[in-house]
Amino acid sequence: MTNRFRVLITDRAWPDTVIEREILRQVQAELIEAPSTDEPTLVRLAKEVDAIATNWGQVTERVIRSATRCRIVSRFGIGIDNIAVATATELGIPVTNCPDYCVAEVSDHALGLLLACARRIGFFHGRTKRGEYNLGAATPMRRLSTQTVGLVGLGHTAQELVPKLRSLGVKLLAHTPSGTDHGTGCEMVSLPELLAQSDFISLHAPLLPETRHLMNAERLQQMKPTAYLINTSRGGLVDPQALWSALQEGRIAGAALDVFAPEPPDLSEPLYQDERVIVTPHAAFVSVESLVAMRTQAMQQLVQGLRGERPDHVVNPQYTSAAPSRPPLHEA
Secondary structure (H helix, E strand, O other): OOOOEEEEEOOOOOOOOHHHHHHHHHHOEEEEEOOOOOHHHHHHHHOOOOEEEEOOOOEOHHHHHHOOOOOEEEEOOOOOOOEOHHHHHHOOOOEEOOOOOOHHHHHHHHHHHHHHHHOOHHHHHHHHHOOOOOHHHOOOOOOHHHOEEEEEOOOHHHHHHHHHHHOOOOEEEEEOOOOOOOOOOOEEOOHHHHHHHOOEEEEOOOOOOOOOOOEOHHHHHOOOOOOEEEEOOOHHHEOHHHHHHHHHOOOOOEEEEOOOOOOOOOOOOHHHHOOOEEEOOOOOOOOHHHHHHHHHHHHHHHHHHHOOOOOOOEOOOOOOOOOOOOOOOOOO
8 A cells, every 4th residue: 555645753752653653544644753853854854754743852943844745743742842833834834732631640740749849758758768767857847728839820730730739728829921710710819929929839831932931030039938849831931040049048948840941951960969859750741541642632633634634733723724835945
């Protein structure tokens, strides 16, 4: 059987492509896996494919402009900051993501990190593993029902987290640019108010130019010295140097980080070695079920694009089905 299409997968964090190949068989599509994610390799391979699927690989402007046959770019995941969406839109190419495949897992992970901070679990674990059995080594702990949790952003994951937090009896505050609570019933406040009042701050915002290093030196200064920062969203939301300075100066109590910029981070850096900082390796999204759901959803949308249908979750709705003529790819 002759293949009708060729599909490039830039990278993946799972051991095989059984699910992907089975779904692509519906449209007689051949699967090509990039041997590396460096830009020259992706530019070369993109010239010969009809669709691109990416996990963490950078689908840059050069990659997209070189893909003159491309009908769709599909992200294995939620965030799209590794895709040149503006270029795809200009060229009439839909970009899709999987907006809800792991909301249960990430909200559970955020809750787990919050509890680990509140009960000093990471701190005690490290100390006892080194042979120190000392309850008095930690800073004082407070009953959770006396504490305030601030949610920065109220997307799918934060909305899933709200009832889990309510079951603990905490006071909930939230901040969104629009000021809407998205039906959660959270008390909406300005970002400075949230930072000043919260004992735990959980980040759930997308990474955009205006949110990069959202938690910088100025905003970390606005937190309580007893407060903890939790990030399961995007590493670029936090300025790591500012966070390290805040910890050194005692301006915050600690942090729990599952995402970083870059990834993986240099784990030898003092920030990640500090016992007040819990670090997990971008694990919040992972479960057997979530990976199957993500891979299936990403490929099904890619098939929709190859068939000329409108995919289910288009992140650039302003794209047009009739793509303008593409300028030639400029040499680097």
